[in-house]
Amino acid sequence: DQQVKQNSPSLSVQEGRISILNCDYTNSMFDYFLWYKKYPAEGPTFLISISSIKDKNEDGRFTVFLNKSAKHLSLHIVPSQPGDSAVYFCAARAGRGTYKYIFGTGTRLKVLA
């Protein structure tokens, strides 16, 4: 039972264009969402987060959008750079008062120079 789904295993984008990575979740109790980036042979690194009381959070080139009614969030990277090429994981906190996070299966982004 995959509670956090990233249905696109890979994505290729031209340098300078927008990258959009999507994530769907099933449990309306999830209240906090994060995106992590992972390079090969390294652990994931935190990128950006959003609380369920918001619908948008922006940090430089990265923006996360949350649509609670659709149980969907997306990460926008603009403009995309070759250094953004990595695997991106979305994660959801399993509910208020818990520190348990459910991760998606990841989307491999390749930014073409």
Next chain:
Amino acid sequence: GAGVSQSPSNKVTEKGKDVELRCDPISGHTALYWYRQRLGQGLEFLIYFQGNSAPDKSGLPSDRFSAERTGESVSTLTIQRTQQEDSAVYLCASSFVEARGTQYFGPGTRLLVL
């Protein structure tokens, strides 16, 4: 370095043997997590420790898996009688409680069970 460290970085073992994986969290981080990532899959929660509270072991896949943490320092994940399906990258992460959600991950231990 000030990051999360894990050892060994790679471990090859024979089916049926026990293995012990180690995680050194960032100093001062009260929360510590273990995850497993099988090939082509996402991060699978195994266990987390928070201060002196009882650990959440709900993600441990079987009683062959156990983990310990001494205070707010080192943690070890032990897999007894390893099976081939235990082959995966085992990731450890730590965080401040106050920094909600911001987990700092180690590089992982790649375990291969032959």
